[in-house]
Amino acid sequence: MTDPTLPPEHARLLRKLRSLGEVSPEEAGAIAALPMRSRSYLPHQPILLEGDRPEACGLIVEGFVHRYKDLAQGSRQILSFHVPGDIPDLLTMELKSLDHSLAAVTATRVAFIPHEALRALGAAHPRLWALLWRDTLVDGSIFREWMVNLGRRSAHARIAHLICELMVRFRSVGLTEGHAVESPLTQAELGDAVGLSTVHVNRVLQELRREGLVEWRGRRISTQDWEGLTQAGGFDPGYLHLSPETAWAAQ
């Protein structure tokens, strides 16, 4: 299925696109020919800042990235998390000036593909272009679910929901071991994602542990009771629009 001689960057992109839809051998060939330039980032290092006007898109090859906006009084809102295979700044193809920032959460490697090359790829292979469009639509779907989380769920449910999402998405890219993930997030970051203070995140997390829903020790999250956790968070993975196979792998 995957050509063993393919560089890891290209393999990662191919795998991502295949999770979104069919990719023909010719299309795969065109992907393999994409110019990419990798760069590494340390934990917490910014990748792009609000207002930047990059000329390339960054494919996450390894690591964990988040989008966020800083506001006035030092507070910030995390907008999304990204795992290997994601291209969080794909939007810079069309929206020249970035309206938010992007930073590494853990040590991360990003492969940059020039806009020009992507544009040529899309022109030559409209179906690949459609897959990229599809990816931005899934992105939007996740934003909408987060809006529900932020606007209408209790602290308890918000955190349960986010843990469910991370669990499923990590599994879909093979980053789980059984029911556990190596969580890259501090409680402060969790709070910035779900719109709660660090202190309150801590208390709610203790509650979730007491209820036997999750375990959170050091960097390691594991779900003790997946049924209960999804119920507590009102979590329904449909909004992630995972392909049947990937969703299956996520079980």
Added chain:
Amino acid sequence: MTDPTLPPEHARLLRKLRSLGEVSPEEAGAIAALPMRSRSYLPHQPILLEGDRPEACGLIVEGFVHRYKDLAQGSRQILSFHVPGDIPDLLTMELKSLDHSLAAVTATRVAFIPHEALRALGAAHPRLWALLWRDTLVDGSIFREWMVNLGRRSAHARIAHLICELMVRFRSVGLTEGHAVESPLTQAELGDAVGLSTVHVNRVLQELRREGLVEWRGRRISTQDWEGLTQAGGFDPGYLHLSPETAWAAQ
């Protein structure tokens, strides 16, 4: 600029696409040839429901529409508002099953364009396809700003921010008279959009009036002090990605 013989539906779409980028005469011709089937909706009438799998996309020709998700205990989150020219269900081109609902807020006319026809248009005119993609990216940008609103702003700022956004977007499609808009929203709907209870919306609105920032009488909102309102809401219209001309018209 606009062909007077063009049906209003097609004219609306053309105007929308032109607000997103250049449209050549040939491309305009292809748009004029799109098959469209109009349908009218009464206030509060659903257009599409979560789980639907439509075979066409709906262009709003007249009226005002909102996206929302209902949750368990009768509460709901409004995800976005849409004005004439928008195609809120463009995503059904790629994501077969709708993950939220869509309903008319006021009396609305929607022109449906079969997926097939849009797909053919995109294949024949890649630049138009890019414009549609651009539109979904702007959509995503607005979602992100709403996430900030829901997650990190006070009730006061949230409501000010939403009023600012509605003001600018209404102006951009010519639906304002001076500093006033015919607001289609009840206070309950405003609350469902910004994640607050109806009662609290009412109190905050009174505060904004007392501060001389807005006037809200019956269906009519007007901004008394635009400077002050944008400041109260931390509003910066950049995230709307309006074209320079449109943004100018919004002044």
Added chain:
DNA sequence: CGCAGATTTGAATGCAATCAACACTGGTGG
């Protein structure tokens, strides 16, 4: 060991939800 970052705990405050009425509005039918 010592330090910085992360987690945990406690106490006090405050913002917004909830509950419960009441007033206002426009539209309908008797």
Added chain:
DNA sequence: CCACCAGTGTTGATTGCATTCAAATCTGCG
């Protein structure tokens, strides 16, 4: 024309969830 009614807006009182402030532990690491 008026009475009625449903939907919307307004007010008051109370409750409660989450924030804030402050400080104490814990953890990994140089």
